[in-house]
Amino acid sequence: MSSHNTATIQKEYTVFPFGPQHPVLPEPIQLRFTLDEEKIVDVVPQLGYVHRGIERAAELNDYKRNIYLCERVCGICNYIHGMTYCRVIEDLTDTEVPERAKYLRIIWQEMGRLQSHLLWLGLFADAIGFESLFMQIWRDREIILTLNEKTNGHRIHLSTNAIGGARKDIDASLAKEYRKDLELVREKIKVLEPVFYKDKSFRQLTEGKGILPKNQANFMGAVGPTIRGSGIPQDMRTLDPTCKALDFKPVVYESCDSYARTLVRFDEVFQSIELINKALDQMPDGPILNKNEKFPEGTTIVRTEQPRGELIYYVEGNGTNKLSRVKIRTPTGANIPSLVSMLIGHELPDIPVIVHSIDPCISCTERYVQVKKEAS
Amino acid sequence: MPEMLKEILKNLVSKPATVNYPFVKPEPLPATRGALSWDMDRCDQCQDCERVCPSMAIKVLPEEKRVEYQPFKCLFCFLCIDNCMQQAISNSTTLTAPGYEKRVEVFEIKKQ
Ligand code: SF4
Numbered sequence: 118m119s120s121h122n123t124a125t126i127q128k129e130y131t132v133f134p135f136g137p138q139h140p141v142l143p144e145p146i147q148l149r150f151t152l153d154e155e156k157i158v159d160v161v162p163q164l165g166y167v168h169r170g171i172e173r174a175a176e177l178n179d180y181k182r183n184i185y186l187c188e189r190v191c192g193i194c195n196y197i198h199g200m201t202y203c204r205v206i207e208d209l210t211d212t213e214v215p216e217r218a219k220y221l222r223i224i225w226q227e228m229g230r231l232q233s234h235l236l237w238l239g240l241f242a243d244a245i246g247f248e249s250l251f252m253q254i255w256r257d258r259e260i261i262l263t264l265n266e267k268t269n270g271h272r273i274h275l276s277t278n279a280i281g282g283a284r285k286d287i288d289a290s291l292a293k294e295y296r297k298d299l300e301l302v303r304e305k306i307k308v309l310e311p312v313f314y315k316d317k318s319f320r321q322l323t324e325g326k327g328i329l330p331k332n333q334a335n336f337m338g339a340v341g342p343t344i345r346g347s348g349i350p351q352d353m354r355t356l357d358p359t360c361k362a363l364d365f366k367p368v369v370y371e372s373c374d375s376y377a378r379t380l381v382r383f384d385e386v387f388q389s390i391e392l393i394n395k396a397l398d399q400m401p402d403g404p405i406l407n408k409n410e411k412f413p414e415g416t417t418i419v420r421t422e423q424p425r426g427e428l429i430y431y432v433e434g435n436g437t438n439k440l441s442r443v444k445i446r447t448p449t450g451a452n453i454p455s456l457v458s459m460l461i462g463h464e465l466p467d468i469p470v471i472v473h474s475i476d477p478c479i480s481c482t483e484r485y486v487q488v489k490k491e492a493s
Numbered sequence: 494m495p496e497m498l499k500e501i502l503k504n505l506v507s508k509p510a511t512v513n514y515p516f517v518k519p520e521p522l523p524a525t526r527g528a529l530s531w532d533m534d535r536c537d538q539c540q541d542c543e544r545v546c547p548s549m550a551i552k553v554l555p556e557e558k559r560v561e562y563q564p565f566k567c568l569f570c571f572l573c574i575d576n577c578m579q580q581a582i583s584n585s586t587t588l589t590a591p592g593y594e595k596r597v598e599v600f601e602i603k604k605q
């Protein structure tokens with residue numbers, strides 16, 4: 118008599134480590150995949166390879182020095198980090214920011230978004246093996262970097278943040294250069310529109326990969342282009358009255374996959390150029406810096422929109438010129454749970470596309486987290 | 494792909510977009526932030542620059558009448574330049590050279 122007992126047959130799983138050093142993802146994160154043949158059944162993300170202790174360093178520095186420390190949390194979205202820190206301190210010290218400085222902030226924040234999105238679009242093209250697209254986008258990105266250098270002397274780090282406004286102004290001749298160069302970027306990126314919207318192989322590689330349904334995106338607390346690619350119009354710029362005055366509306370795509378997230382970023386490139394142009398047109402004349410040297414007690418929190426999503430700064434003032442707590446939550450930290458849920462059920466060759474689709478920036482997300490177990 | 498073919502063919506005949514660096518030096522832009530230097534005839538050793546420097550790259554030693562500056566720590570934020578009342582600090586557009594050692598540059602007040 119033959120006995121068939123399927124329950125006794127053990128399934129063999131393969132455990133496959135992806136990272137922390139991997140050619141498609143130069144970011145120090147390890148994703149440990151459990152694979153059934155080629156299918157992903159489980160993912161465990163492991164962080165902690167590059168803890169830098171920025172939050173602790175921010176408690177040892179004084180208010181002003183922290184601007185430059187916070188700008189160095191992330192190399193790509195450095196301006197927005199510095200700006201968010203300045204805004205949280207302005208809230209803490211009740212500093213009124215001059216109207217012109219608010220517009221300058223919009224301009225530079227969008228410049229940061231532009232160069233970040235172009236960087237990502239290139240990297241994404243590289244991850245799917247589209248080398249010529251990668252080269253072309255990065256060549257066009259140089260225009261933005263040169264514009265940054267014309268503004269304040271650095272290609273990436275603008276260093277124009279100041280508590281209470283801005284350190285640098287955009288005069289008429291520089292504004293003219295902004296308009297001219299951004300138009301050039303727009304034309305050059307416009308040429309790539311058919312590649313992103315129509316190209317068959319591009320769509321085949323991204324469509325239906327890394328599905329994050331709307332309710333799941335909400336439940337997992339996704340932020341930025343990741344949640345906007347799942348049909349939810351969540352964008353912190355809608356909370357900013359200056360952005361509202363420029364008719365800002367978030368870019369949303371409904372298809373919930375890597376393709377949707379790519380298109381959100383691609384469309385945001387044009388949206389950012391439009392926002393900068395509008396801000397340059399509507400910027401009022403006037404002072405750009407309002408100094409206020411107060412060191413109050415209290416706590417404040419500010420949320421802004423980074424290229425990768427929502428950025429939160431929380432500070433605690435203690436009446437001295439040092440802060441007793443600076444808490445930074447970067448968007449990638451919020452997107453990791455969504456990434457894990459996106460990956461499950463997909464095949465091994467889709468990993469690079471899906472991992473890249475959240476635009477991971479691990480080095481700025483590394484935090485020391487202490488999980489306390491509640492006594493039951 | 495066919496959309497990009499035009500660009501790819503154009504690239505075949507056009508010059509490279511990059512600069513052939515060690516042989517051709519790119520022109521620095523007027524705003525480029527390069528090496529700092531101290532004019533010690535102007536400096537009155539008030540230590541304002543030391544107080545504002547975010548990376549603590551400057552040490553002003555009034556007793557020894559000199560300023561020590563560490564270019565490898567410097568972020569080139571130019572807060573020191575903006576905050577020096579005597580306008581003793583100036584910058585050039587030449588980028589600071591890399592080195593094997595984290596050197597310290599010393600600027601001294603000439604003794605009469
Ligand atoms: S701020 Fe100017 S004057 Fe004062 S110590 Fe520095 S260089 Fe000298």
Ligand code: SF4
Pocket residue numbers: 545546547548549550551566567568569570571572573574
């Ligand atoms: S440029 Fe900035 S970092 Fe460099 S010495 Fe001056 S204040 Fe310090």
